[in-house]
Amino acid sequence: MKFIVDNMKCSGCTSAVQAKLQALEGVEGITIDLTTKTAEVQGRVDADLVIETLTEAGYPTELADQ
Ligand SMILES: [Cu+2]
Numbered sequence: 001m002k003f004i005v006d007n008m009k010c011s012g013c014t015s016a017v018q019a020k021l022q023a024l025e026g027v028e029g030i031t032i033d034l035t036t037k038t039a040e041v042q043g044r045v046d047a048d049l050v051i052e053t054l055t056e057a058g059y060p061t062e063l064a065d066q
Contacts (some may be wrong), residue, residue: 001011001040001045001047002015002040002064003050003061004037004064005017005032005037006059011034014032014034016025016057017032018032020053020054021053024048024049024053025044025054026044027045028044029042029043038064039054046062
């Protein structure tokens with residue numbers, strides 16, 4: 001699943017997002033791209049949970065088109 005993560009501005013942000021995602025149950029892999037502000041998540045994880053978790057952490061998130 002690919003997400004658009006707003007408000008990621010530096011490597012500190014990507015580290016924070018990475019840590020939040022890693023803490024979620026079912027996540028097997030994470031690829032974060034700061035330049036495109038996207039995060040790709042592998043594993044059996046609920047998209048709504050990802051969106052809620054990152055948005056609450058200060059990074060408004062939505063599901064990417066694909
Ligand atoms: Cu930052």
